[in-house]
């Protein structure tokens with residue numbers, strides 16, 4: 001498709017926002033659809049008043065704007081307080097976002113999404129990969145929608161969402177987690193403190209996920225370091241930043257011209273691609289399908305699938321690397337932080353673990369994991385207060401009716417789980433860390449309120465793997481050390497599209513007797 005076609009299509013999209021949205025019939029000159037239903041028009045959904053052309057974007061500008069883009073949950077709380085649980089925010093041109101805060105409405109959106117749920121993210125990554133068809137089979141699981149997305153999803157979900165296939169990695173994950181736990185002794189200072197645990201957690205997460213994906217170790221946890229591992233971590237962080245910047249840019253200039261943010265994406269993806277392709281090639285050449293611990297890596301399982309082309313395998317493995325390490329490290333970091341601030345919860349986990357693992361070094365297996373109920377409640381409570389993602393994004397793939405409002409096909413919808421999770425109406429004492437709330441079967445909340453891994457056919461593909469990784473590392477940490485956090489600033493996150501930690505995670509590790 002030529003540039004002109006792109007421009008014409010986006011102009012049509014911009015100038016024709018109202019696609020059958022009112023109770024009266026409206027016919028857009030570029031659309032053949034006519035509304036005849038009786039719902040209230042989309043434009044009448046409450047929301048902040050936009051200015052012509054720039055909509056509400058000015059509210060996020062430094063000096064004149066009232067909101068800080070990096071503190072999205074606070075901005076959204078203000079919207080919820082002022083306009084109610086369904087808020088339409090007009091941005092530039094005709095582009096708007098529908099914010100959904102009520103669990104019942106969240107359910108309506110998710111139930112309508114069908115076989116191919118749509119999301120609109122990572123568009124610059126889509127372009128990068130489409131421009132390299134000799135390497136990538138498509139834009140990958142994040143930006144693609146429809147059949148292209150489903151093709152990859154189907155190949156990988158038979159592996160990643162099958163709990164017994166994931167459980168075969170317990171020894172692999174235990175091994176990297178044991179190394180992480182023993183590294184603490186070398187990394188802490190004389191009073192037991194590590195000034196910032198996050199960089200170590202990133203290394204552990206990359207090493208663990210890398211071993212699972214390609215059956216090879218990167219050496220990230222070696223105390224003298226691994227240049228390749230560091231480069232990969234840096235390239236992935238850079239990719240996330242470039243994706244954020246291109247996604248938030250007021251214009252889509254990067255689609256037609258290599259802007260500095262687009263160049264940043266190209267550079268980081270080139271570096272990441274070169275490293276990952278080396279490991280995928282090793283996998284192809286390897287004579288044994290199995291690693292020394294008996295597991296068969298995700299990559300090796302993918303290569304066995306007749307419907308998976310070599311380019312599919314590479315595209316999927318790149319996606320897995322991109323998605324896996326900062327997410328998992330973030331959740332472990334915040335869980336340890338909450339446990340360090342709530343010693344009584346830490347003690348309770350330890351009581352549970354002492355029974356399941358009488359000796360510190362006892363191996364963890366499927367059965368012991370199954371019984372770690374309090375530990376799992378603590379992880380879930382941490383995800384409620386500090387999720388990695390502020391919510392779940394969807395693009396309506398058909399006209400919807402929400403609270404009697406017509407929401408036209410193509411509307412960008414954000415299910416605001418993070419804010420919903422701290423409302424008193426959904427969780428009593430919502431700002432308090434109370435893992436016990438997850439143990440009482442009778443006090444069930446709506447299944448749509450807390451969705452740290454998203455929902456439905458597009459739910460996070462790494463959910464089962466990352467939960468296993470988190471439980472194993474947190475269990476080993478708490479069984480080996482008393483962890484303390486005192487007299488430092490609260491550890492918090494800021495919004496960069498997803499949430500990222502602000503400031504160091506400074507923890508003190510005190511050895512425990514067996």
Ligand code: HEM
Nearest residue numbers: 323324327328331388389453454455458459460461462466
């Ligand atoms: C605690 C860690 C993690 C969290 C909180 C998390 C969260 C999420 C969320 C919220 C989504 C969007 C789901 C939706 O739209 O419904 C997602 C998608 C995805 N995640 Fe994760 N994730 C985590 C770990 C991982 C890991 C370890 C992997 C890889 C092994 C992974 C791979 C993916 C992929 C490929 C998608 C796109 C799925 C699709 O569109 O079909 N994630 N994740």
